Amino acid sequence: MNWKKLGYWASTGLLAFFLLANAAMKLSGAEPLVESMKALGYPTYLLTILGSWYLAGAIALLAPGFAKVKEWAYAGITFAFTGAFASHVLAGEPIGTAVPAVAALGLAAASYLLLPARTEASEASTSATQPVSAAA
Template identity: 40%
Template sequence: MKSAKIIFWVSTTLIFLFEGVMPALTSQTEMAKEGIRHLGYPDYFGVMLTVFKVLGALALIIPQVPARVKEWAYAGFTFDFLSAFFSNWAVDGLKGATFFPLIVLAVLIVSYINYHKINDSKVKSLSL
């Protein structure tokens, strides 16, 4: 149980840093805006995506957020990472950087699995 908590917090903190803090600090840089344009998306899409990433990252990292909201955040990030992978693949082809969203998705999956290990054990102990 203790290892599940450690793995959960490490993986969730990584997601929080990559998907909450970094976009909040860098989304309005010219490099970030050009990245969105390069993929063929309008500028407002980057702003909208940043808002949702920050809110989702906060939902995952704050323990008091209801489980249903966390589930939606996990789902949203899954769609985001898969979409990023396919967008990069469609525009740039299969290169090393194309796979980065799938690596972050793997970290998200580790977080999700351990989130459920922790919560399922809480539910079992409450029902005893």
Template identity: 45%
Template sequence: MKKRNKVFYWIATIWLALGMLSTGIVQLIRMEEEVQSINALGYPTYLLPMLGTWKILGVIAILIPKFPLLKEWAYAGFLFVMIGAIISHLSVGDELITFFGPALLMVLTVVSWYFRPANRKLEKQ
């Protein structure tokens, strides 16, 4: 793996992990702003701790060595959640600024996945 690719991978992965961990914790503890936000989107608040738990587990999955299949699922989950967030904000007509966080995390997910080292990828059959 080229050094440049390794740098791209770690920068994207660290920022992705920080973003998902921080939003996961906020959702897990049901911070008031997060409760208001999810209610404004029309979702029940019981989704917050589930989303928060999944995000934290996903961060652990992408950071620990080995377990490439688990990493694939974690990246897919991050991508699905961020696409869902963007569509949810679009559907209620939120301001453009509300798309920045999910869009940034979506881009970081793709960059981290794309530049991941060979030992973090599934072996080709």
């Protein structure tokens, strides 16, 4: 296994674990999350929606194949966690409350950039555009 595949699976595994843990907490209606949603001014039913999306995103990332579904999952993760970051910061909360969102964005970026289908396509297009040297 090369370092790109190792990096992909490490970042994707951590991201999926983070999404699954958050989905479980959101879907269970954990009291700290309910209080946080109220403090941010969001309705608490949003926890059920977000929890469902996080669960679906984790499944999409771990399922083999489904390249388009994975692309949508990465987009959704980006929207969700940039929104979480902005919500905490714009609500005037300490920057530390936004750290998990930034960490998740970092994992998502690493996972996406190391996605085997992307890196293989990128390497193939790079080698296809390399000039062919004349054989003497």
